[in-house]
Amino acid sequence: MTLEPFGGRLRRAMDERGPLCVGIDPHASLLAEWGLNDDVAGLERFSRTVVEATADRVALLKPQSAFFERFGSRGVAVLEKTVQEARAAGALVVMDAKRGDIGSTMAAYAEAFLHKDAPLFSDALTVSPYLGYGSLAPAVALARESGAGLFVLALTSNPEGGEVQHALRADGRNVGATMLAHLAAENAGEGPLGSFGAVVGATLGDLSAYDLDVNGPLLAPGVGAQGATPADLPRVFGSAVRNVVPNVSRGVLRHGPDTVALRDAVERFAREVRSAVTSV
């Protein structure tokens, strides 16, 4: 069965549930805070708890692959289960694996995450365009075929990102802006929202120098532990805020393992994001 394109599914989820992405980032320190061992059983309990507490109420869940890969093949097995259970419970899943390579290898990464029969199939995948945007072509093609989406690292939330993303090209445009322009071209004519989004940090301050209107979603990490707040979103994103899905990982996860406390934290962020977005 072919899925409806990711952009349409995400738009609906954002409208119905509110535009919030909760990260599943099983840091060793969080496992300890939750009273869990830093092992595969702890990883599994942590991830299942987050899915049970949140998957029926948030638009997007974002497992951070690194924290699962840390445990080798058994960690990846937990990641597979986490994705499948989150999707079965009604959330869209963006796999945060930030893959990027030459085109022929990128095709294999795409098969791993975006082929509809892959064990790790996810509704969307984060990808790095820093081997050249064109190197992502196999992932774009397979995402279109499967009804999945991509989130391309354009302007990341970390302060070190600027040395690459703010670098000026010969035409005077910077690298981050160039990635946004590629995405606008990818999403041209798509509705209600294109499936090819950008990662743009909520921590970056005023982005009015950029054309953020890529007709696709803007995944905005940085809210919570990295210091940005929902109230910052209109100032950072301007009118593009209507397509922003802020990500919160540690800001929610630190309220676990109690399910009610996790849900309360999600509701609080969701309410604040809704009110910030509708103020524009």
Ligand SMILES: O=c1ccn([C@@H]2O[C@H](COP(=O)(O)O)[C@@H](O)[C@H]2O)c(=O)[nH]1
């Ligand atoms: O620019 C980026 C891209 C991805 N991330 C990821 O988002 C979460 C943020 O976690 P917090 O605990 O809310 O800080 C994490 O998985 C990062 O790898 C990002 O922060 N910035």
